């Protein structure tokens with residue numbers, strides 16, 4: 697889906713999410729969202745907040761699982777994805793506090809495998825993800841599933857690529873401040889989601905959008921796994937689509 701700009705595309709994605717939340721409400725069911733961080737989804741979250749304020753869109757039946765968190769990371773740090781999600785969405789809507797889950801960047805390293813297993817179990821117990829929102833890294837990662845991640849991978853600790861850390865260096869005030877690891881949901885949870893929407897804005901994403909959509913399915917470009925998903929859409933602006 698190619699749009700003139702990020703705002704138009706984000707409006708369409710937010711509308712799709714709102715429709716799903718309302719449809720689930722009518723059925724008396726929870727709506728399980730897989731949520732992403734990074735700059736790309738910010739405009740979608742802004743639209744959802746607007747719909748909450750102007751149309752009374754309620755998030756009371758929303759349960760959400762975030763893709764990833766740096767490791768180690770304190771939740772109150774300005775770099776944490778907990779803080780990001782609260783600032784960009786959760787604190788502005790009526791989602792109950794006990795309904796959102798974000799990988800815990802404070803788990804002692806010996807307990808990460810345990811934590812990861814519980815994260816996956818919780819997701820499965822909720823019936824899996826109804827709608828998964830994704831960005832894409834400059835190296836084709838989804839969540840923090842770096843190149844080399846397998847299609848059946850689960851929630852786990854990941855060593856970040858140099859290019860991923862370099863992309864975050866400015867935000868952290870220097871490369872040496874960027875964590876070397878992250879806890880990420882696996883590719884399998886993303887592939888099991890009933891609907892997947894990937895967002896990409898701007899020219900810098902164009903080469904990876906081309907490889908993901910038109911290149912071979914390969915673990916070297918984790919987003920290319922999505923070619924095998926039965927219900928996926930890439931929402932891109934004209935600049936991210938420029939190499940297609």
Ligand code: GLP
Nearest residue numbers: 733734735736831832833839840
């Ligand atoms: C980080 C996040 C990814 C995100 C990527 C792209 O690596 N863990 O989930 O997709 O950044 O970020 P941006 O949307 O800012 O380009």
